[in-house]
Amino acid sequence: QMLLIAALCLSLASLGGGQAPPPTPPAPPAPPPVQSFDVGDFQDTGMTATWANYTDPVGQLLDLRWRARGGEAWTGGVELDPAAPSMYVVTGLERGTAYEFSMQVLGRDGRGYSE
Numbered sequence: 001q002m003l004l005i006a007a008l009c010l011s012l013a014s015l016g017g018g019q020a021p022p023p024t025p026p027a028p029p030a031p032p033p034v035q036s037f038d039v040g041d042f043q044d045t046g047m048t049a050t051w052a053n054y055t056d057p058v059g060q061l062l063d064l065r066w067r068a069r070g071g072e073a074w075t076g077g078v079e080l081d082p083a084a085p086s087m088y089v090v091t092g093l094e095r096g097t098a099y100e101f102s103m104q105v106l107g108r109d110g111r112g113y114s115e
Contacts, residue, residue, distance in 0.1 A: 031107035032056050039090075039101055046091040049101060054082040061106040064088055069098040079106070 034051045041048040049064055062082055065074040080088060082105075093099060 031105040034062060034103045034105060037101070037103045039099075044095055045093050046089060047093065047099075048087055048089050049103070050087045051103060053086050054105065056082075056105075063104040063106050064090075065102045065104075066090060066093075066099050068094075069100050071100075074102065 034054055036052040037049070038051070039047050039049050051062075054062060060082075062080040064078045064080060065076040067074045076090070078088060090101075
């Protein structure tokens with residue numbers, strides 16, 4: 001009889017008292033991407049990146065990066081205020097090199113991309 005009581009107590013303890021853990025809340029959506037992202041006004045070693053004004057309240061910062069086309073490492077990481085003018089002059093590029101650009105919206109809950 002003592003063995004049965006100990007086994008019953010052990011079984012109840014392993015069940016955690018019958019309480020289920022609280023459910024995990026769903027992940028919030030990522031902020032929407034920047035619209036009309038473009039590069040132009042090419043100079044010898046630079047160019048201008050432009051985009052439509054970003055007014056979504058979820059976006060906290062805009063993150064502009066660039067790399068040589070086909071390269072692995074992104075350069076830049078320039079964090080811009082969404083309320084600031086919607087352009088940035090990229091300098092220090094190599095003449096004759098093709099580049100790829102990426103604009104990310106950094107929000108409290110994730111990232112939205114415009115490449």
